[in-house]
Amino acid sequence: MFEVLLRAQQLTKRFGGLAAVNDVSLELWRDRIHAVIGPNGAGKSTLTNLLAGDLAPSSGQLILCGIDITGWPAEQISRQGLGRSYQKTNIFLPFTVSDNIHLAALSRDPQQPWNPLRWLKQARNSIPAQARAERAVELSGLKDRRQAVAATLSHGEQRQLEIAMTLATEPTVLLLDEPLAGMGVVEAQRLVELLLQLKKDHAMLLVEHDMDAVFALADHLTVMVNGQVIASGAPTQVRADASVQDAYLGEEH
Amino acid sequence: MTKANLEVFAPSVQVMLGLGLLALAAFPLTGSDFYLQVVTRMMIMAIFAMSLDLLQGVTGLVSLGHAAYFGLAGYALAFLMPQNAAASLWLTLPLAVLASALAALVIGYFVVRTHGIYFIMVTMAFAQMVFYLFFDNKMLGGSDGLYINFRPSATLFGWRMFDLDNKTTFYYFTLGALLLVYAFLRRLLWSPFGRVLAGIRINEHRMRAMGFGTFGYKLSAFTLAGSLAGLAGFLWAAQTGYINPELMGFHMSAHAVLMVILGGMGNFAGAIVGAFTFEYVLQVFKDLPQVGSVNLGKHWQLWIGSFIVLVVLFAQRGLLGLAARLGQRRSRRDV
Numbered sequence: 001m002f003e004v005l006l007r008a009q010q011l012t013k014r015f016g017g018l019a020a021v022n023d024v025s026l027e028l029w030r031d032r033i034h035a036v037i038g039p040n041g042a043g044k045s046t047l048t049n050l051l052a053g054d055l056a057p058s059s060g061q062l063i064l065c066g067i068d069i070t071g072w073p074a075e076q077i078s079r080q081g082l083g084r085s086y087q088k089t090n091i092f093l094p095f096t097v098s099d100n101i102h103l104a105a106l107s108r109d110p111q112q113p114w115n116p117l118r119w120l121k122q123a124r125n126s127i128p129a130q131a132r133a134e135r136a137v138e139l140s141g142l143k144d145r146r147q148a149v150a151a152t153l154s155h156g157e158q159r160q161l162e163i164a165m166t167l168a169t170e171p172t173v174l175l176l177d178e179p180l181a182g183m184g185v186v187e188a189q190r191l192v193e194l195l196l197q198l199k200k201d202h203a204m205l206l207v208e209h210d211m212d213a214v215f216a217l218a219d220h221l222t223v224m225v226n227g228q229v230i231a232s233g234a235p236t237q238v239r240a241d242a243s244v245q246d247a248y249l250g251e252e253h
Numbered sequence: 254m255t256k257a258n259l260e261v262f263a264p265s266v267q268v269m270l271g272l273g274l275l276a277l278a279a280f281p282l283t284g285s286d287f288y289l290q291v292v293t294r295m296m297i298m299a300i301f302a303m304s305l306d307l308l309q310g311v312t313g314l315v316s317l318g319h320a321a322y323f324g325l326a327g328y329a330l331a332f333l334m335p336q337n338a339a340a341s342l343w344l345t346l347p348l349a350v351l352a353s354a355l356a357a358l359v360i361g362y363f364v365v366r367t368h369g370i371y372f373i374m375v376t377m378a379f380a381q382m383v384f385y386l387f388f389d390n391k392m393l394g395g396s397d398g399l400y401i402n403f404r405p406s407a408t409l410f411g412w413r414m415f416d417l418d419n420k421t422t423f424y425y426f427t428l429g430a431l432l433l434v435y436a437f438l439r440r441l442l443w444s445p446f447g448r449v450l451a452g453i454r455i456n457e458h459r460m461r462a463m464g465f466g467t468f469g470y471k472l473s474a475f476t477l478a479g480s481l482a483g484l485a486g487f488l489w490a491a492q493t494g495y496i497n498p499e500l501m502g503f504h505m506s507a508h509a510v511l512m513v514i515l516g517g518m519g520n521f522a523g524a525i526v527g528a529f530t531f532e533y534v535l536q537v538f539k540d541l542p543q544v545g546s547v548n549l550g551k552h553w554q555l556w557i558g559s560f561i562v563l564v565v566l567f568a569q570r571g572l573l574g575l576a577a578r579l580g581q582r583r584s585r586r587d588v
Contacts, residue, residue, distance in 0.1 A: 052462065078464035090462075092455045094258075103452050106445050107464040113449070113473040119441045123448045169463055 003030040005203035006082070006173045011050055011060035013043075020046040022227040023060075028173055028203035033195065035206045035218035035235075039247075043227040044207045045087065048177050051205070052084045053077035065172060078107070083171025087178045087207070089158045093151040097142055097161055098133070100150055104168035105132035132168050139198070140164035141190060156187035163191070167198075174204045180213055192217060215239075223247070258310065258451075258519030259570060260442060265580025266573060270522055277428055281421045289420050290492070295532045296427045297488045300434050302512040302524035304481030307438060309510065310518030311447065312474050313454030314365070317373050317506050318380025319482055321360075322353040324501025326483030327490030328387065329353075331399040339403035342417065346405065349487040350480050356383070357479020358472070365471035368457075380506060388498040398497025401490055417491065427488055431525070434481060438521045450474055451519075511561055517571025526573050534560055 006028040013021040021043045028034050036044050049055040051062065053074040062070045064080050072080070092100050106129045112118050124130075137143055140160045145153065150161060163179060176195075180188050192213055195204065208214050214221070215235055222232040223244050231241045238244055262270070280292055301323055308314040329349035334340050364375045387393045404417040417423050441447045449470050452460045460467050490496045499505070508531065516527025538556040541549035549556075568575035 054462070073461070073466075075461045075464050075466045078462055084462060086459075090456065090459050092452060092459070094455060099448075103448055104463050106448060109445060111466060111469070113446055113466075113470040119444050119446045119477075120437075121444050123443055123445045126445065165463065 003203075004028070005030055005065055006051065006205075007063040008051060009061040009063075011047070011062070012058050013046055013050055013055060014058045019227050021050060021057075024224070024227075024229055026205075026222060026229075026232070028205055029220075030172075030203050031200050032219040033199055033204045033206055033217050034220045034222065035208060035214045036222045036224060037208065037211075037214060038224035041226075042224040044224055045177065046227075047224070048084065048175050048205070048207060051175055052082060078169060078171075081172040082175065083166040083169050083173070084175040085162045085166045085177060085179055087181065089155075089162055091150050091158060091161050091165065093149075095150055096146065097148050097150060097153070097164075098137075098146040100161055101136050101142075101164050101168050102129060102133045104165040105129040105136065107169050108132060132170055136164045136168035139167055139194060141194070156183045159183055160187070160191070163194070172202060174198070174202050175207075176204065177207045178209060179206070180208060180210045188213065259517055259523065259574055259577060260451075260520055262520070262522065263577045263580050266522070266577050269576055269580075273526075274432075281424055286420055289424050291532075291536075293420075293424050293427050293492055294489070295529050296424075296431045297485050297492065298509075298512065298532055299525040299528035300431055300488070301482055301485035302509050302516070302528040303434055303438055303521045304478045304485065305509045306513045306518060306521055306524040307441075307450075307474055307478045307481070309513050310520065310524070311442065311454065312450040312471065314471065314475070315373050315510065316364075316376040316475075316478075317503070317510065318360075318376035318378070318383075319478070319509050320501045320503075320505035321380040321383040322357050322479035322482040322501075323486035323489070323505065324387075324496065324498070325356050325383065326350060326353045326486035327496035327500060328393070328399065329483075330405070330487055330490045331394070331401050331496050334401050334403060334405075336402060339406040341409075342405035342407045343409055346484075346487055350483045353483025353486065354476055354480040357482075358476045361472045361475035361479070365468060365475055377503065377506070380501065381503070384498050384502050387501070394497070396498060398495055398499075401494045401496065404491055404494075423492060427492075430484065430488065434484065435521055435525065438481075442521070446470070446473070454519075515561060515564055515571055517573035520573065523571050523573040527571060530572060531557075 004027045008024060008026050011021055011024045012019060024047060026034065036047065038044050046055065050057050053072050056071050061068065064077065064082060067080060069077050069080060092103065095103070106123060106126065109126050109129055137146065140163055142157065142160055142164055145157060150158065153161060159179060166174065179191060183191065195217060206217060218235050221235045221238045223230050223238060225247045230247060231238050231244045281289055305316065305319045308316050326349035329352040330345050333345045333348060360379045364372060364379065367375050388396050407414045407417060415422050417426060449460065449465055453467050453470060457467050489500065512527035512531045513524050515531055516525065517523030535553065535557060538553035539550050564572065
């Protein structure tokens with residue numbers, strides 16, 4: 001059974017006179033990967049930022065797991081169950097892999113910064129956080145790299161860490177902004193397998209330029225151009241759409 | 254953990270800190286009243302520097318107005334101390350710290366919303382407001398400040414626990430406060446709270462995306478740092494017997510920033526080393542002799558400025574970082 005976990009209705013974001021995202025509606029379902037493609041400047045990243053609460057929409061509505069989250073700040077949306085990974089690797093470079101993931105896992109412990117008793121606890125002793133971190137390490141395949149400092153990781157490993165940190169927050173909806181960018185063939189293959197494995201418990205939005213991966217993974221495809229959705233549907237159907245071919249895919253597809 | 258912040262000390266640094274503690278514990282044996290007071294003051298400045306390090310080194314919030322919270326607790330003690338009898342330490346200390354905490358909470362509520370250079374400017378602006386409130390107000394002591402006629406009395410239910418009028422007792426009381434604050438902050442560094450503050454320093458945006466309400470964390474850190482600065486200010490006022498606006502002025506705030514940079518940020522031991530070094534070097538430069546027609550001592554600001562520039566250029570992680578590096582080199586040679 002499918003289940004809508006995130007619903008965006010007529011989202012619009014204007015910067016001055018420019019509508020970077022214009023009247024976009026989409027639904028993310030559990031056990032489905034929803035890919036968004038489009039040329040540079042199409043508004044894909046702005047859309048991701050709107051869904052994650054990094055930007056507030058000019059108009060439109062966002063429903064996450066049945067709750068209206070329109071206008072919520074990013075941290076609250078995250079705690080409501082949305083996890084995102086960034087296009088540009090956005091990790092804590094001076095920390096070890098283990099510390100990066102553990103920090104992410106701590107975000108789901110009770111947050112009481114003003115409580116002096118919690119100032120004296122040891123972060124490492126949080127058993128629920130340990131369990132979350134351990135699961136994320138296992139899933140991401142960084143088991144042998146736990147003690148490595150994040151800054152010393154290869155680009156592909158940093159991408160893996162990026163995703164591991166997102167998973168450590170145990171999201172129900174995953175927004176992945178170009179997770180495969182710059183990855184080697186083997187690493188990319190492993191990540192594709194991971195995403196397929198995660199799919200059954202999560203709703204996923206995938207912004208990706210690698211068309212082979214998109215067609216291998218996506219259950220639903222949305223094409224954006226100039227902030228607007230020009231086509232949306234099953235990947236095979238979208239691929240056949242003449243306007244999409246003109247606008248984006250080019251003739252070889 | 255991060256190498257850049259020296260959160261974990263190499264054995265050589267641990268040995269050095271241990272020796273430093275022994276020296277502090279044994280110092281009263283030298284029997285010099287004058288130097289006992291000088292070192293007491295250094296320890297008070299070390300507490301002040303550690304409180305700022307929580308913001309500057311751990312959380313990445315450089316405050317140029319931290320002296321306001323130092324001074325406010327001193328003023329609180331002056332107001333609480335009657336003209337003709339000593340007030341209780343157990344009453345004045347918590348109230349003075351609370352006064353600083355409240356000020357930090359209210360000011361923090363506005364300033365922690367800002368970032369980078371704006372945070373620096375806004376903290377400074379608020380501190381200047383506090384400074385002029387006292388400077389221009391005769392009721393609050395004006396530019397001369399206030400005298401505190403007695404040291405707080407440590408009597409509890411008729412039992413006199415110790416006597417702060419005794420310089421050696423005051424020395425050990427301050428040393429105890431220094432060690433407690435240090436142990437508390439080191440423990441806090443590894444708590445979920447401390448880890449989140451470190452995360453905010455490195456990448457606040459990502460922290461928010463992971464679900465941390467960073468505003469609450471920064472405000473708590475700001476309030477806690479203000480309270481600990483208040484503890485230092487209370488001790489300063491109790492030791493010297495006066496408080497004036499200069500003690501919450503811009504220079505005082507800037508000195509604390511320099512102490513933390515000098516010693517090495519984000520690990521609290523560096524702040525202690527920085528405070529001691531800064532105060533010592535300051536005295537050395539102020540005592541420089543007259544050479545020909547030039548009074549070198551009069552230009553102490555020039556010398557201390559050059560000294561700090563040199564340390565920053567050649568020891569980017571401060572003096573403690575330098576010690577760690579030298580220790581490493583030696584152990585490598587031994588192997």
